[in-house]
Amino acid sequence: MRRSLIIRTTAVAATAALALTACGGGGGSPLSSGSGGSAAPSSTIIVGSANFTENSILAEIYAQALAAKGITVEKKLSIGSREAYYPGLQDGSIDLIPEYTGVLLQYINKAATETSPDDVYAALQKALPPTLVVTDKSAAEDKDAVVVTKETAAKYNAKSIADLAPHCGQITFGGPPEFQTRPDGIPGIAKTYNCTFKDYKSLDAGGPLTIAALKNGDVQAADIFTTDASIQADGFVALEDPKSNFAAQNVVPLINKAKATDAVKQVLNAVSAKLTTDELLTLNSTAAGPTKPAVDVVAKDWLTKNGLL
Incomplete structure (x- = not known):
């Protein structure tokens, strides 16, 4: 702070x-x-x-x-x-x-x-x-989103969280500490998509720590807000959420x-x-x-x- x-x-x-x-x-x-x-x-x-x-x-x-x-x-x-x-x-x-x-x-x-x-x-x-x-x-x-690099999206042919789900065991996820326990965070993704990540790194709320970790490969997927400027600036991919794990966030x-x-x-x-x-x-x-x-x-x-x- x-x-x-x-x-x-x-x-x-x-x-x-x-x-x-x-x-x-x-x-x-x-x-x-x-x-x-x-x-x-x-x-x-x-x-x-x-x-x-x-x-x-x-x-x-x-x-x-x-x-x-x-x-x-x-x-x-x-x-x-x-x-x-x-x-x-x-x-x-x-x-x-x-x-x-x-x-x-x-x-x-x-x-x-x-x-x-x-x-x-x-x-x-x-x-x-x-x-x-x-x-x-x-x-x-402004919703939470599971965000990956273009390279990760291409590797797994992933446009949605559902596409990524079969590969979650190979992926380290990054996000704020609270995302690990929130109903629509890691527990919700696991329940909705049968996706259990290999590991979780506690970072910040879509801030510089998360962006850097995703860019340098410390994490392969991250919780980033859909209106974050880094998604476009860094060429990230916000995966679609076809099963609405993330509710409307007006x-x-x-x-x-x-x-x-x-x-x-x-x-x-x-x-x-x-x-x-x-x-x-x-x-x-x-x-x-x-x-x-x-x-x-x-x-x-x-x-x-x-x-x-």
């Missing part, structure tokens, strides 16, 4: 002053505050993110869009995986985070079987605890119900209405580009382009 960074700025909207605090990940969890996280005042929304670039960009988009409407926000970015940040949503130390419908549903209800976007969203709304709600889901979708704001006022929901729904899968690809490609712009800059440019600032 990045060194802890706390920046407090004040921006003046048309009718209100805003306090904006940005916290990146540090040596400890961004949720830590003395002995633990604490809830924000009722007028402040704490926006968190997972520890990968796309999610941090989305969190910045939510935070800046809310701030532009005079809503006071605080940012705690790059917290970690769902297993790290979800408790913060429950105890109030964060209020809002960009989520993905299918994996969130399976995290809450490991027996969930829904796979289509609308079915997953409906089931998620019912499965959430009473203190949390989701606003409108976006059309943007981007959706997950928020503390007590903070989901009509004004807040209107802002978040406006963002979701503009967000598409192609837009996610562009955001990720921009962030990974030669100049490596900061996530807040990428977010601001997107909001400006879409008339949300």
